[in-house]
Amino acid sequence: MNNDELDLWEVFLRSARGIEHKHVGSLHAANAEHAMESARDVYTRRQEGISIWVVRSKEIHASQSEDSEMLFDPAEDKIYRHPTFYDVSEKLKL
Amino acid sequence: MVKNMEKIGQFERKIAEEEKIEPKDWMPDKYRSSLIRQISQHAHSEVVGQLPEGNWITRAPTLRRKATLLAKVQDEAGHGLYLYSAAETLNTSREEMWDALLDGSAKYASIFNYPTPTWADVGAIGWLVDGAAIVNQISLCRTSFGPYARAMERICREESFHQRQGFEIMQTLAKGSEEQREMAQDALNRWWWPTLMMFGPHDAHSMHSQQSMKWKIKRQSNDELRQQFIDQTVEQADHIGLTIPDEKLKWNEERGHYDFGEIDWGEFERVLMGHGPCNQSRLQARQKAHEKGAWVREALSVYTAKEKRGDFKIMEREAVNE
Numbered sequence A: 001m002n003n004d005e006l007d008l009w010e011v012f013l014r015s016a017r018g019i020e021h022k023h024v025g026s027l028h029a030a031n032a033e034h035a036m037e038s039a040r041d042v043y044t045r046r047q048e049g050i051s052i053w054v055v056r057s058k059e060i061h062a063s064q065s066e067d068s069e070m071l072f073d074p075a076e077d078k079i080y081r082h083p084t085f086y087d088v089s090e091k092l093k094l
Numbered sequence B: 001m002v003k004n005m006e007k008i009g010q011f012e013r014k015i016a017e018e019e020k021i022e023p024k025d026w027m028p029d030k031y032r033s034s035l036i037r038q039i040s041q042h043a044h045s046e047v048v049g050q051l052p053e054g055n056w057i058t059r060a061p062t063l064r065r066k067a068t069l070l071a072k073v074q075d076e077a078g079h080g081l082y083l084y085s086a087a088e089t090l091n092t093s094r095e096e097m098w099d100a101l102l103d104g105s106a107k108y109a110s111i112f113n114y115p116t117p118t119w120a121d122v123g124a125i126g127w128l129v130d131g132a133a134i135v136n137q138i139s140l141c142r143t144s145f146g147p148y149a150r151a152m153e154r155i156c157r158e159e160s161f162h163q164r165q166g167f168e169i170m171q172t173l174a175k176g177s178e179e180q181r182e183m184a185q186d187a188l189n190r191w192w193w194p195t196l197m198m199f200g201p202h203d204a205h206s207m208h209s210q211q212s213m214k215w216k217i218k219r220q221s222n223d224e225l226r227q228q229f230i231d232q233t234v235e236q237a238d239h240i241g242l243t244i245p246d247e248k249l250k251w252n253e254e255r256g257h258y259d260f261g262e263i264d265w266g267e268f269e270r271v272l273m274g275h276g277p278c279n280q281s282r283l284q285a286r287q288k289a290h291e292k293g294a295w296v297r298e299a300l301s302v303y304t305a306k307e308k309r310g311d312f313k314i315m316e317r318e319a320v321n322e
């Protein structure tokens, strides 16, 4: 067979309860079940995770770096969204 | 044209500012092809690297050693997979890479073309070969291509027991009977020089090095890494009473490093060109494994096609109806 027939999947692991899933790598698989089994073998040999997410790479849409300005710059001058913007006494534990 | 200059400028700025290059970013063709070459060679080395040690799994002297060796060899298979995936983000396919390995046109680390006639060789490989690989891989954690750097970090974390288990084997043999001690020394004698060759030619003679350093694919030169490995290994050999087979090996106070003898570059070339002791059998073993796995790939292929056609859903429905 040709590996091209198999979709590429991205693998995400949650390392502990309460922590987000984090991208760890990718693999080829026929379907979700197969991707899950391969992810377990390839990425969790040392109990790195308590939960696995697999998603077809083609389902992921990534922003392009040339769009970064448009996407992210508008937040740059909105410093009033951060707590440090406000002038209140440290002692007040606000 | 202006657009192109802009892209090059942006790429070079990222490199200068230690920003990682990611797969979807624009990159020069030569950067891409250098990375594909290096990462796929690295992947092949992990895969072929299973063979010399795999040779000893069934004959490991104790259950503890057997479990350890099995876990290590399994890790190397995993390392190969991480690296093939990283290379694929550069728009090459696994088939292309495999084909190149199987038809003999791709290179892998020459060190794996040496034989493992005794149990001590398993110790020497873990201690020296993995030790050298770790020095190289720690440096590569700072490589400029994101997926490669992340694969390296993961690999480095897993490697740490590889070297320790090998050293432990050598230590045990060195403390054992006279015959065992000799076996350990003999393995060190055979593996020492080929291990030093793993770092590649001298900087002045290294074909790809300069450009790779400029693009920060490589972060330290061959000679630098080799020196680092020697400096750290001499003490380890002393500790277990084994002698490194190099009469010129001597601490140089002024340099703050060990001086060492010249590598036999003729041997390096010969093994690289395919004339090492095991080049043929390694390649044959890989080809055989690939052939033996054909039925798995075929089954998977048929299954995938059926699933895409929806055959299994129809079967499920029929089962419910019955």
Ligand SMILES: [Fe+2]
Pocket (backbone or CB within 6 Å): B046, B075, B076, B079, B155, B159
């Ligand atoms: Fe490895």
Ligand SMILES: [Fe+2]
Pocket (backbone or CB within 6 Å): B076, B130, B133, B159, B162
């Ligand atoms: Fe290793």
